[in-house]
Each structure stands twice: as C-alpha cells, then as structure tokens.
Amino acid sequence: MFEYRLIAQDPETGARAGEFVTPHGVIPTPVFMPVGTQATVKAMSPDELKQIGAEIILSNTYHLFLRPGPDLIAKAGGLHGFMNWDRPVLTDSGGFQVFSLAGISKVMDDGVEFQSHLDGTRYLMTPELATQVQEKLGSDIAMCFDQCVKLPCSREQAQDAVERTLRWAARCKAAHTRADQAQFGIVQGALFDDLRAACADELARMDFPGYAVGGLSVGESHAEMYRCLDALMPHLPERKPRYLMGVGHPANLIEGIARGVDMFDCVLPTRNGRTGTVFTRDGRMNVKNRRYAEDFSPIDAECDCYACRNFTRAYVRHLYRAGEILAVRLLSWHNVHFLVQLVAGARQAIVEGRFGEYRREFMTRYEGGAYLEKV
Structure with a gap:
C-alpha cells in the first residue's frame, strides 16, 4: 500500500x-x-x-x-x-x-x-x-x-x-x-x-x-x-x-x-501572507511599504497564480491597509503557490538533469534579490 x-x-x-x-x-x-x-x-x-x-x-x-x-x-x-x-x-x-x-x-x-x-x-x-x-x-x-x-x-x-x-x-x-x-x-x-x-x-x-x-x-x-x-x-x-x-x-x-x-x-507561507509579506525569486517583498502605493505591476511578474494574474501591488496594499480579508487570501494564495511550484520546479529539474543550474540560478537571485527588505 x-x-x-x-x-x-x-x-x-x-x-x-x-x-x-x-x-x-x-x-x-x-x-x-x-x-x-x-x-x-x-x-x-x-x-x-x-x-x-x-x-x-x-x-x-x-x-x-x-x-x-x-x-x-x-x-x-x-x-x-x-x-x-x-x-x-x-x-x-x-x-x-x-x-x-x-x-x-x-x-x-x-x-x-x-x-x-x-x-x-x-x-x-x-x-x-x-x-x-x-x-x-x-x-x-x-x-x-x-x-x-x-x-x-x-x-x-x-x-x-x-x-x-x-x-x-x-x-x-x-x-x-x-x-x-x-x-x-x-x-x-x-x-x-x-x-x-x-x-x-x-x-x-x-x-x-x-x-x-x-x-x-x-x-x-x-x-x-x-x-x-x-x-x-x-x-x-x-x-x-x-x-x-x-x-x-x-x-x-x-x-x-x-x-x-x-x-x-x-x-510560513500563510503566516507571512497574514503579515503582508510575499516570496519572489528576488527575495521577500513587504507589500505594506509606501513604495508600492502607486505600483500597478503584479505582485510578482514571473508568477502565474490567481493573485498575480489579476491584481496589482497597489491594490493589495490598499486591501491590507483597509483590513480587508481579501488581502490575506491573495497574499497567502501567492505564497503557497510560490513554494509548491518552487519545489515542483526543482523536481522537474532533477528529472531533466539540470538541478545544479536550477539551484545556482535560484540561490543567486534570491539571496541577492532586489526586494530583500527588513520584514
């Protein structure tokens, strides 16, 4: 069994x-x-x-x-x-x-x-x-x-x-x-x-x-x-x-x-979602920050989750500051999606014989990412 x-x-x-x-x-x-x-x-x-x-x-x-x-x-x-x-x-x-x-x-x-x-x-x-x-x-x-x-x-x-x-x-x-x-x-x-x-x-x-x-x-x-x-x-x-x-x-x-x-x-993915923090390949992003107040780009332009396909950083920041439940749902959705797909991508890379490249590319971007912030 x-x-x-x-x-x-x-x-x-x-x-x-x-x-x-x-x-x-x-x-x-x-x-x-x-x-x-x-x-x-x-x-x-x-x-x-x-x-x-x-x-x-x-x-x-x-x-x-x-x-x-x-x-x-x-x-x-x-x-x-x-x-x-x-x-x-x-x-x-x-x-x-x-x-x-x-x-x-x-x-x-x-x-x-x-x-x-x-x-x-x-x-x-x-x-x-x-x-x-x-x-x-x-x-x-x-x-x-x-x-x-x-x-x-x-x-x-x-x-x-x-x-x-x-x-x-x-x-x-x-x-x-x-x-x-x-x-x-x-x-x-x-x-x-x-x-x-x-x-x-x-x-x-x-x-x-x-x-x-x-x-x-x-x-x-x-x-x-x-x-x-x-x-x-x-x-x-x-x-x-x-x-x-x-x-x-x-x-x-x-x-x-x-x-x-x-x-x-x-x-971590849902806990971070409840505190306004999301994962990206370029580090963690705190959507509560003022810098995103007029940012009409997706939460993560490289992500195809529901939240990133349909909503902007400015909108999600507004929802969070207004205490709307949808903010937590969207941020949690993205974070869970990010980790599930990150690991699934690693699996596919192993199967295709390119895990070393996948690992090096991710670690280089994530650890030196543009969005690394004090969260």
Missing part, C-alpha cells in the same frame, strides 16, 4: 525525484506540504489548493485532539471526509506543539503532561495516545511521538531526548494498527551529528515506511542546519522518503532538496 519509487537523481548532489504511493494518491517528491493546522489551510479552500498544485497537506494532532476531538472527526469519515480533501494527508504527532508550550508542559518517561491552551484542562499525551488519535484522524502518514529540545542545549539534554524519542518510537510502532496508514519515525539529536546518526541508525532498524528530521529550524543558523543534514543523510535509508519538518524558507527548501530531502512543511 505504501511504496517509495526513485525516478531520478542528480549526479552532483543528493537531490532526488521520486514518488510515494499512498491510499489517497501518489505523491511526487520532492514536495512542499501546506499546513492545515486545524483541518484547514488558513485563508485557502481545498479547491484553491488543488489549483495551486498542492499534492498533500498537513494537519496538527495536538490542536485537533483538543478541538473538535478525534472521535468527532472519525465519525465524519476521518480528516479526508471532514475537510473534503481527497488527496493525501499527513498528521504530526503533537510533539513539536508540546515543545513550544514548554511553560505549561512537563516531559516524563511515560509521556508529556500539558495544559490545554484553550481551557486549562490538563492531559497526558503518551506515544500510545498520539498514535491512537492519528489513527482516528485517518491520515495517510502519521508521525511518531518525539521529544524536541530547545536550542542551544547541552549534549546531555540532547542525548536524553534522543533516548526518549527512540523509546517512544518503539511504543508508537507497537501501538500502531492501521495498515492503510504509514507511520514515520523522527530523528532528533539537536546539533550533535553523532547523536543524530545514532538516532537515525536505530530508527532504521525499526523499519518505518519513512523517516523525518525533527528539531531543526528552531533557532539554529542555516549553515548549522545544512551541516546536520550533510552528516545525517547517509544514515537514512535510500528507499524510504525523507521529511524535513517545519522548514519553509525558500533557500532552505532548495538546499534541503540538494541534500536528498523529499518532503517539507511549514506555516
């Missing part, structure tokens, strides 16, 4: 194009997954996401556990039926959300005791419960419950988190019962290459259908992220998909692909 097929590989880097077969469709990789935290990608409808080219979306176990609850979603036919999305869905385990709520959570060997940010109710999330919740959500890909540590951290803290993550991964695997759901293990280890390698080696022995890299994009530099990926990738099985969690900066996507990453997700 789940199979990773390698289609092409760049001879100069680790970049690869493949397909991951799931019950709700074949996912072409590399792929960017828009985040639908609460069973919706903010400001976007499912039909709009399909127009953009989204092949898979991510939903959040922690938030859906608290509201509306996994039992209700199961009654609706799982996430696919609940949110009317007939393509693949990935659910995270809630581990990162618990990490981000460190002030109201307590990590124990059995699980994590946390306080709901909605009403203050206390819960104990265990590996078994995280697995059961995701089975009720009915996602195609479910993540093991893991422990993410805050950076910087000591080696002892990182090692404790790795050992706990491995124990929890074994418990998640033992609790998992759905044959129509692929469960991915998550590699932790902070910025310690040997700990990450050991974690990956042990997870590989557990033989999960896919593997994720967690605990990055949490404050480290881009150089540190790339160094970790360079050291880690040889320890991840070649015939299984590789998922870099929570990464959405355009440069990080291209550099992650160059190192053999297959899957990415991030809230």
Whole structure:
C-alpha cells in the first residue's frame, strides 16, 4: 500500500525525484506540504489548493485532539471526509506543539503532561495516545511521538531526548494498527551529528515506511542546519522518503532538496501572507511599504497564480491597509503557490538533469534579490 519509487537523481548532489504511493494518491517528491493546522489551510479552500498544485497537506494532532476531538472527526469519515480533501494527508504527532508550550508542559518517561491552551484542562499525551488519535484522524502518514529540545542545549539534554524519542518510537510502532496508514519515525539529536546518526541508525532498524528530521529550524543558523543534514543523510535509508519538518524558507527548501530531502512543511507561507509579506525569486517583498502605493505591476511578474494574474501591488496594499480579508487570501494564495511550484520546479529539474543550474540560478537571485527588505 505504501511504496517509495526513485525516478531520478542528480549526479552532483543528493537531490532526488521520486514518488510515494499512498491510499489517497501518489505523491511526487520532492514536495512542499501546506499546513492545515486545524483541518484547514488558513485563508485557502481545498479547491484553491488543488489549483495551486498542492499534492498533500498537513494537519496538527495536538490542536485537533483538543478541538473538535478525534472521535468527532472519525465519525465524519476521518480528516479526508471532514475537510473534503481527497488527496493525501499527513498528521504530526503533537510533539513539536508540546515543545513550544514548554511553560505549561512537563516531559516524563511515560509521556508529556500539558495544559490545554484553550481551557486549562490538563492531559497526558503518551506515544500510545498520539498514535491512537492519528489513527482516528485517518491520515495517510502519521508521525511518531518525539521529544524536541530547545536550542542551544547541552549534549546531555540532547542525548536524553534522543533516548526518549527512540523509546517512544518503539511504543508508537507497537501501538500502531492501521495498515492503510504509514507511520514515520523522527530523528532528533539537536546539533550533535553523532547523536543524530545514532538516532537515525536505530530508527532504521525499526523499519518505518519513512523517516523525518525533527528539531531543526528552531533557532539554529542555516549553515548549522545544512551541516546536520550533510552528516545525517547517509544514515537514512535510500528507499524510504525523507521529511524535513517545519522548514519553509525558500533557500532552505532548495538546499534541503540538494541534500536528498523529499518532503517539507511549514506555516510560513500563510503566516507571512497574514503579515503582508510575499516570496519572489528576488527575495521577500513587504507589500505594506509606501513604495508600492502607486505600483500597478503584479505582485510578482514571473508568477502565474490567481493573485498575480489579476491584481496589482497597489491594490493589495490598499486591501491590507483597509483590513480587508481579501488581502490575506491573495497574499497567502501567492505564497503557497510560490513554494509548491518552487519545489515542483526543482523536481522537474532533477528529472531533466539540470538541478545544479536550477539551484545556482535560484540561490543567486534570491539571496541577492532586489526586494530583500527588513520584514
């Protein structure tokens, strides 16, 4: 039911194009997954996401556990039926959300005791419960419950988190019962290459259908992220998909692909859309700036998304300053489209044997772009 097929590989880097077969469709990789935290990608409808080219979306176990609850979603036919999305869905385990709520959570060997940010109710999330919740959500890909540590951290803290993550991964695997759901293990280890390698080696022995890299994009530099990926990738099985969690900066996507990453997700495109910032090949643009007040050119002249084909910078700036919802919708539409198509373009370049050129051209323009602004 789940199979990773390698289609092409760049001879100069680790970049690869493949397909991951799931019950709700074949996912072409590399792929960017828009985040639908609460069973919706903010400001976007499912039909709009399909127009953009989204092949898979991510939903959040922690938030859906608290509201509306996994039992209700199961009654609706799982996430696919609940949110009317007939393509693949990935659910995270809630581990990162618990990490981000460190002030109201307590990590124990059995699980994590946390306080709901909605009403203050206390819960104990265990590996078994995280697995059961995701089975009720009915996602195609479910993540093991893991422990993410805050950076910087000591080696002892990182090692404790790795050992706990491995124990929890074994418990998640033992609790998992759905044959129509692929469960991915998550590699932790902070910025310690040997700990990450050991974690990956042990997870590989557990033989999960896919593997994720967690605990990055949490404050480290881009150089540190790339160094970790360079050291880690040889320890991840070649015939299984590789998922870099929570990464959405355009440069990080291209550099992650160059190192053999297959899957990415991030809230950045819709979050930036809500703050008036858009991605272009020449850097980030803040449409709130006065310089665009009488600029009647498209948001991005090289983009063919709905927003760029139909509206000007001046108009979108006006909408944003007036507090109109359409501004957030258009900016989010463009940003999601930009990242989905950026990664799809990288895939096509790999297939056509020109990824090195694609990478160099994008990085040169983006990092020296005319629109790079303090946003």
